[in-house]
Structure formats: structure tokens, C-alpha cells
Amino acid sequence: MVLGLGLLPIAGIGLSAYQPPGLVVLPSLDLARLGPVVLRSLALALCVSSLSLVLGTALAWLAEKTRYPGSVIFARLGVLPLAIPSYLLAGILREEFAPAGTLGGWLGSLDGFTGFGPCVVVLTLACTPYAQILVSAGLRAIPVSEEEAARSLGAGAGRRFWVLGVPRLRPTWAFALMLIALYVISDFGAVAVLDCRVLTWELYNARGARDAYRIALAVVACVIPLFALIRGLQGSGEPQVTLGVGRSASSPLRLRGAPLLLAYCAHAFIVGLGVIVPVLSLIRWVVLGWSAGANFAPIGPQLLVTLVCATVGAAVILAASFLPASFVQQAPRRGRWVEQGVYLTSSLPGVLVAFGILHLSLFLERRLGTALGGESLWDFLDRLGGFLLLGYVMRFLSQGYAAVRPAIGAVDRRMLEAARSLGVTRLRRLARVWLPAMAPGLSAAYLLLFISVAKELPVTLMLLPAGSQTLAYRIFDAHSEASLPDAGWAGLLLLGTVGVAQGLVTLGGRRVR
Amino acid sequence: MFDSPLEFQDVGHCYGEQLVLSEVNLSLAPGELVSVLGASGSGKSTLLRTAAGFVTPTSGSIRLSGRVVVSGGVERVAPEERRVGMMFQDFALFPHMTVAENIGFGLRESGEARIRELVGVLGLDGLEERMPGSLSGGQQQRVGLARALAPKPALLLLDEPFANLEGALRFEIGREVLRIVEQERIGALLVTHDREEALGLAHRVAVLAAEGSTGSRLEQVGPPETVYRWPRTAAVASLTGRVSFTENEMQRWSSVRPHEATFSPREGGPARVVERRYMGASWEITVATPGGEVLVDAPTDAVPSLGAHGDLLVHVETVIPPLTP
Numbered sequence: 001m002v003l004g005l006g007l008l009p010i011a012g013i014g015l016s017a018y019q020p021p022g023l024v025v026l027p028s029l030d031l032a033r034l035g036p037v038v039l040r041s042l043a044l045a046l047c048v049s050s051l052s053l054v055l056g057t058a059l060a061w062l063a064e065k066t067r068y069p070g071s072v073i074f075a076r077l078g079v080l081p082l083a084i085p086s087y088l089l090a091g092i093l094r095e096e097f098a099p100a101g102t103l104g105g106w107l108g109s110l111d112g113f114t115g116f117g118p119c120v121v122v123l124t125l126a127c128t129p130y131a132q133i134l135v136s137a138g139l140r141a142i143p144v145s146e147e148e149a150a151r152s153l154g155a156g157a158g159r160r161f162w163v164l165g166v167p168r169l170r171p172t173w174a175f176a177l178m179l180i181a182l183y184v185i186s187d188f189g190a191v192a193v194l195d196c197r198v199l200t201w202e203l204y205n206a207r208g209a210r211d212a213y214r215i216a217l218a219v220v221a222c223v224i225p226l227f228a229l230i231r232g233l234q235g236s237g238e239p240q241v242t243l244g245v246g247r248s249a250s251s252p253l254r255l256r257g258a259p260l261l262l263a264y265c266a267h268a269f270i271v272g273l274g275v276i277v278p279v280l281s282l283i284r285w286v287v288l289g290w291s292a293g294a295n296f297a298p299i300g301p302q303l304l305v306t307l308v309c310a311t312v313g314a315a316v317i318l319a320a321s322f323l324p325a326s327f328v329q330q331a332p333r334r335g336r337w338v339e340q341g342v343y344l345t346s347s348l349p350g351v352l353v354a355f356g357i358l359h360l361s362l363f364l365e366r367r368l369g370t371a372l373g374g375e376s377l378w379d380f381l382d383r384l385g386g387f388l389l390l391g392y393v394m395r396f397l398s399q400g401y402a403a404v405r406p407a408i409g410a411v412d413r414r415m416l417e418a419a420r421s422l423g424v425t426r427l428r429r430l431a432r433v434w435l436p437a438m439a440p441g442l443s444a445a446y447l448l449l450f451i452s453v454a455k456e457l458p459v460t461l462m463l464l465p466a467g468s469q470t471l472a473y474r475i476f477d478a479h480s481e482a483s484l485p486d487a488g489w490a491g492l493l494l495l496g497t498v499g500v501a502q503g504l505v506t507l508g509g510r511r512v513r
Numbered sequence: 514m515f516d517s518p519l520e521f522q523d524v525g526h527c528y529g530e531q532l533v534l535s536e537v538n539l540s541l542a543p544g545e546l547v548s549v550l551g552a553s554g555s556g557k558s559t560l561l562r563t564a565a566g567f568v569t570p571t572s573g574s575i576r577l578s579g580r581v582v583v584s585g586g587v588e589r590v591a592p593e594e595r596r597v598g599m600m601f602q603d604f605a606l607f608p609h610m611t612v613a614e615n616i617g618f619g620l621r622e623s624g625e626a627r628i629r630e631l632v633g634v635l636g637l638d639g640l641e642e643r644m645p646g647s648l649s650g651g652q653q654q655r656v657g658l659a660r661a662l663a664p665k666p667a668l669l670l671l672d673e674p675f676a677n678l679e680g681a682l683r684f685e686i687g688r689e690v691l692r693i694v695e696q697e698r699i700g701a702l703l704v705t706h707d708r709e710e711a712l713g714l715a716h717r718v719a720v721l722a723a724e725g726s727t728g729s730r731l732e733q734v735g736p737p738e739t740v741y742r743w744p745r746t747a748a749v750a751s752l753t754g755r756v757s758f759t760e761n762e763m764q765r766w767s768s769v770r771p772h773e774a775t776f777s778p779r780e781g782g783p784a785r786v787v788e789r790r791y792m793g794a795s796w797e798i799t800v801a802t803p804g805g806e807v808l809v810d811a812p813t814d815a816v817p818s819l820g821a822h823g824d825l826l827v828h829v830e831t832v833i834p835p836l837t838p
Contacts, residue, residue, distance in 0.1 A: 153619030
């Protein structure tokens with residue numbers, strides 16, 4: 001199954017080269033343009049990952065090792081940009097920094113907020129929380145007693161970071177760098193909204209052209225080495241040599257003067273542009289729309305489609321994750337390849353996955369023709385959202401797998417043996433032992449998948465049955481149509497949906513603790 | 514006249530609403546090792562960490578070599594400027610540095626001579642370029658000691674440093690610490706819950722015990738023998754060794770150590786053996802008396818049978834404040 005999923009988009013890319021001439025709706029690509037596009041994609045990945053890492057490390061250090069007025073609240077707000085999809089953030093900042101926008105007006109902008117530079121800003125905002133979370137975990141892994149030993153020997157904050165932090169954080173930095181680079185190369189929403197001519201946006205625009213497969217292959221060529229590096233870093237991740245044990249945190253450093261000012265600047269950038277400006281802008285667009293008597297497009301159907309897609313999609317992904325997770329749990333050695341396959345499948349950009357499925361289904365339709373009742377297989381699967389669900393499974397299989405595998409592992413074998421020795425049947429063991437033990441992990445995984453599917457854009461955009469729209473789709477459309485009140489309304493509803501699901505995850509986590 | 518390497522004055526500390534330490538007064542002399550003995554959760558590590566600067570006490574003041582480092586709940590000197598040596602239970606060596614680099618970490622200049630000196634003193638010859646992870650527990654703790662001593666601190670803080678070591682090694686390294694403390698005239702504060710360690714190594718023992726919700730306070734400070742033989746309270750008696758408490762006709766309470774009482778079997782005697790436990794070198798018998806049950810050591814060749822009657826003779830007993838139920 002995993003092998004099939006992994007190869008499916010590759011097969012689709014291959015088949016796209018042999019589509020009949022009737023399908024070609026765009027002129028052939030100017031291949032001379034492909035080189036600069038690849039370079040631009042790699043440059044974007046390098047800029048964003050480097051900036052995110054520097055900022056994320058600084059914010060993680062501030063959160064873990066220092067105290068100053070507002071530090072706790074800033075640390076919590078700092079990860080909120082994760083909840084805002086990159087296409088929404090890009091759309092908001094594009095409008096706000098435009099010459100006619102609020103921030104653009106204040107700053108006296110002459111040009112629109114589009115292209116490479118703005119894309120670096122938006123994606124850095126979106127990726128810094130990832131870096132912050134990873135580096136924070138790395139900093140927390142340094143035993144407190146080592147910190148205290150260094151302090152008692154006269155080492156100041158800078159020397160402690162250099163001597164104790166840097167050697168420990170090197171693998172984390174390398175991993176975060178690769179992970180963010182992969183995220184940036186795969187990103188579709190922000191580059192599309194900000195019209196940055198990188199591979200994913202070019203692939204989307206050229207999806208109907210016969211030689212679009214060349215772009216798709218260029219995407220694969222960029223993604224696979226990064227994926228291999230990430231897995232290599234994870235695989236070779238020997239346990240950190242730690243001679244001490246953690247203990248209650250040592251007294252944190254109190255920031256004053258210039259370092260404090262720098263800290264507030266970093267927070268202002270992340271929290272201001274990544275959280276406050278987006279939320280206020282969405283509200284402002286809606287309020288302005290109302291006060292101007294704008295005709296809001298009905299949003300109910302989009303909300304309903306989003307909820308249905310997220311509810312069904314999360315359930316299907318979770319169910320699909322059980323197969324590789326149980327296989328790996330039962331045969332860890334052989335399962336390593338299955339695990340690699342799961343992660344490889346989900347590391348492919350959404351636009352590439354959708355492109356592959358699209359062309360594979362077109363090929364199958366041509367070969368199989370019409371099925372029962374005069375309806376083609378394509379129409380049948382398309383109408384039921386079969387391709388869409390397949391796309392979701394491929395995009396988020398690794399996320400489901402990463403949650404299901406520990407949930408299966410959380411079942412204490414001794415409890416099962418005790419139940420068997422007491423003569424409990426297989427069905428009752430499932431109901432009374434397996435499910436209660438797995439329930440907390442599975443419910444959290446389900447809600448997180450729900451959030452991911454609700455926010456997803458490229459697969460939805462390309463594979464959602466014709467005539468339907470999700471909130472993400474609507475936001476993308478509203479930006480294209482420059483209908484800010486509609487974009488604001490859909491954005492607020494999407495953030496509300498994500499917020500409710502995230503709240504349930506947090507609540508569930510607290511109850512489990 | 515000398516400046517005490519460490520002086521606690523009315524030190525108290527709360528974690529939120531919970532009072533942990535109360536009115537701690539203690540002063541160390543140069544070359545003196547004082548052990549703080551207390552049960553788990555009694556606040557002994559907190560006391561040590563207040564001296565190191567990792568915890569700021571909510572009341573009282575601390576002086577290091579005459580300099581006030583904290584007073585009235587305000588930190589005056591940061592931990593990295595206090596120049597105290599500290600040894601940790603988990604050694605806390607820097608795993609990515611060699612033994613020599615670990616030892617030299619706190620030295621301002623390159624300090625190769627000092628590193629060589631400590632390597633020699635602590636028997637670490639030939640291990641200078643090894644990584645800490647490849648050393649035994651005893652060697653790691655020696656490196657920890659060398660690292661703490663390298664900057665020539667006036668005060669050495671020892672946070673249960675022998676807890677992760679085997680029996681014989683604990684004693685050996687403990688003696689090395691004591692020798693260096695005396696030789697280099699360093700004040701040392703050893704925190705432990707192990708009474709043998711506390712009594713066997715220290716010049717003075719400070720017993721920290723909690724009383725109700727008032728936080729832990731130092732119940733008694735004195736030479737090990739004094740604290741052991743003449744405990745001021747039941748808590749001190751219990752923490753420093755095996756003990757029984759009895760009440761006489763005058764309703765006075767006293768503590769009795771098992772080796773300071775003997776049981777002589779006699780038909781119809783007032784005391785009776787109710788329990789026996791083999792301890793290897795001797796038997797420990799529990800004798801029921803009108804004043805309460807008393808533990809007594811009995812030689813292996815003359816152990817009374819279970820239920821035997823006789824007389825209990827107490828050679829040394831220490832009057833203590835009445836026990837509260």
C-alpha cells in the first residue's frame with residue numbers, strides 16, 4: 001500500500017508526458033526558464049530556512065533561559081502563526097503592505113507586496129515557530145545540572161550557550177534547516193498568492209501542458225535529496241550523550257537594556273506580523289464590508305464542505321495509518337522500509353501529489369472508458385471525492401502514522417496478557433484494553449489531522465469535485481477576485497474552526513495528564 | 514579572625530505557598546566540612562542551591578567569604594560571580610569535552626599547570642584526553658571534584674555527590690574530598706540523606722527536619738558524636754541512627770540506641786521479646802516494656818528466644834522533648 005502510494009504521483013508524472021494532444025491546453029514550456037525557477041526555489045528555501053533558524057533559535061533561547069516582562073505570554077503567542085495557513089497570511093500581508101494598504105500606506109510603499117522578498121518574509125513568519133519548537137526541545141534536553149555546573153564555574157550566559165548549547169543544538173539545527181527547506185519547496189499557498197515564480201506555482205500553472213512533467217521531475221529532484229538528508233539526520237540521531245539528568249529549571253536570566261529591546265523586536269516581528277496583523281485585518285475587512293453594504297457571497301456551503309472534508313478525510317487518513325503502523329509495530333526491522341515509504345509519500349508537495357493523481361486518473365479513464373450506468377470511473381470517483389481523499393491520505397499519512405504508532409505502542413502487553421490469562425475474548429480485549437489505551441492518542445491525532453485537512457489548499461484546489469469549495473479554496477478565490485470582505489469572512493471562519501479543534505486537543509491533553 | 518566561607522543568617526524559603534526552609538542559621542570555618550542531614554523533601558538541596566545562587570531565598574541573608582550575596586529576597590551576586598565549587602549527584606560533566614577540558618572549564622587562563630596538579634592529586638593520570646562517557650562512575654566523580662576545585666574556590670558545595678557510587682568507592686572518594694578540604698582550607702557543605710556519610714565524613718553535622726507546616730529548620734548542629742549520642746529531638750535521633758523512644762513513670766521521654774541497652778532473660782521479668790531480626794553480626798530484638806517497645810542488639814551466640822521474659826538494662830538514654838502523636 002505504502003509503495004503504491006509513494007509511486008502513484010511518480011507514475012502520474014510519467015503518464016502526463018503521454019497525454020493525447022487534446023488535453024494540452026497550454027503552450028509548451030520554455031525550458032530555458034526552468035533553470036532560474038529551480039534556482040529561485042532553492043534560494044527561497046535557503047533564505048527562509050536560515051532566517052527561521054536564527055529567529056527560532058533566538059526565540060527558543062529567550063523562552064527557555066530568560067525572564068522579562070511579558071516573556072511567558074510572548075512565548076505562547078509566538079507559536080500561534082502555526083495555526084494560520086501560509087496562503088491566508090500571504091494574502092493578508094499582500095493587501096496590508098500594498099501601496100493602498102494600511103501598513104503600506106504608513107510605510108509609503110510604492111510597489112505591491114509580491115515576489116521573492118515578500119515570500120521570504122511570509123514563509124519566515126510561518127516557519128519560525130517550527131524552528132522555535134525544535135530548538136526549544138533541544139535546549140530543554142541539556143541537563144540543568146550541567147548549566148548549574150557551568151554557572152558555578154563562572155560561565156556567563158553567552159559562554160554557556162556557546163559551550164553547552166551549540167554542540168548539543170548542531171543536529172537539531174541541521175534537522176530544522178532541512179525540514180524548513182522541504183516545507184518551503186513544497187509550499188504552494190504563499191508562493192501562489194504572492195506570485196513568486198517557483199516550482200510549485202509553475203507546476204500548478206502548467207498542470208495542463210504536455211511537458212509539465214519536466215517541472216514535476218524538477219520538484220522531485222529537489223525534494224528527494226532533502227528528504228534523504230532529513231531521514232539520514234533522524235536515523236543517525238544517536239541518543240544525545242547526556243551524563244546528567246534533568247531537574248527543576250535553574251534560575252533564569254533576567255534580560256535588561258539592549259538585549260531586552262532586541263527580544264521585543266523579535267517578538268514584534270513574529271507576534272505582530274504573524275498573529276496580530278492577520279487577525280485584525282480579517283476583522284477589519286469583514287467590518288468594512290458590512291459597513292459598505294458589500295454583498296457577501298454565501299459562506300455556509302463552504303463551511304459545510306470544509307467540515308465534511310476534514311471529518312471524513314481525518315477518519316480515512318487515521319484508518320489508513322493503522323496498516324503501516326501495526327506492521328512496523330509487529331516487525332520493526334522490516335518495517336523500517338515501510339516507515340521510509342510513509343514519510344517519503346507525505347514529503348511530496350501537495351501540488352505534485354494532486355498533479356500525479358490527476359494525470360493517473362485521466363489515463364485510467366481513457367483506458368477503462370465508461371463503467372456501469374454510462375458513468376465513467378473518473379466521474380464516479382470524482383463525484384464521491386475519491387481522488388480528493390486519496391490526495392489527503394498521501395499528504396498526511398506520515399502525520400497519522402506518527403500518532404498511531406505510539407498509540408499502538410502505548411498498549412501495555414502485560415495488560416493484554418493478563419486479559420488473555422483471564423479468558424477474555426479477542427473482541428472484549430479490543431473494547432476493554434486496546435481502545436481505552438489508544439483513545440487519548442487517537443483522538444488527539446484525529447483532531448490534528450482534522451486541522452491539517454481543513455487548512456489544506458493545493459490538493460483541495462485540484463481534486464475537489466467540481467462545484468464545491470472549502471474555506472481554504474474560498475480564501476484563495478477571494479484573493480484572486482480581490483474580494484477582501486469574503487476573504488476576511490472565510491479566513492475568520494477557518495481560524496475559528498482550527499481554534500476549536502486545537503482547543504479540544506489542548507483540553508484532551510490536559511485531561512490525559 | 515577569618516571570614517566564614519559560608520554564613521546563613523535566618524534563611525527561609527517558600528515555593529509559592531509552601532514554606533520549605535525556616536530560620537536557618539549556620540556558619541562554616543575554612544577547612545571545615547559540614548554535612549546537612551535530612552530526609553527526602555526536607556529542603557536540604559534547596560538550602561545548598563541558595564548558597565550556589567540557583568535559588569534565591571525569600572528571607573534572610575547569605576554571605577560568602579564576608580560578602581553578602583543575597584539578602585531580603587534579593588540576589589546581590591549572580592551564581593556565575595560567586596566562585597563556589599559544586600559537585601553534583603549526577604556528576605554534571607560536559608559530555609562533549611575531554612577530562613582536561615572539563616577540569617579547566619572554570620579557569621580564566623589556560624591553567625595547564627593547575628589541571629596537571631589536580632590530575633595528579635586525584636589519580637586521573639592518563640585520562641586527560643578521554644571523554645567523560647568512557648570513564649567509570651568513580652573516575653567521573655573525581656573529574657567533577659577536580660573541576661570544582663580548579664578555580665580554587667573558598668567554598669565547595671556537595672549535592673549528594675556519592676549517591677551514585679558503590680559502597681567502597683563512596684568512602685574512598687569521600688575521604689579524598691575531606692583531605693583536600695582540610696589541606697586547601699576550603700569550607701565545604703555536604704548535603705546527604707545517608708547518615709553514615711554525614712557522620713563519617715563531616716567535622717560537624719547539621720540536622721534539618723520539618724516540624725508540621727512551619728518548614729524545615731536546623732534542629733541540631735554539632736560534632737557527629739554529640740549529635741548521635743545526645744540528640745536534642747526525636748527527629749535528630751531518628752535521622753542519625755536506629756533508635757527507640759520510651760516514656761518512664763515520670764512521663765519523661767528518652768531515646769535509646771539499640772547498642773546502648775541489653776536484655777537479660779529472667780523468668781517473670783517485666784520485659785518480653787516480641788520480635789527478632791537477624792542482622793548478620795548480631796540480632797536485633799524488639800523488647801516490649803511498660804514504657805514502650807525498645808530495639809536491642811543481641812550477640813548471635815546469646816540471642817533470646819521469641820516470647821522470652823527478662824529485664825531491660827539501658828546504659829545510655831537521652832532525654833528528649835515529649836513525642837507528639
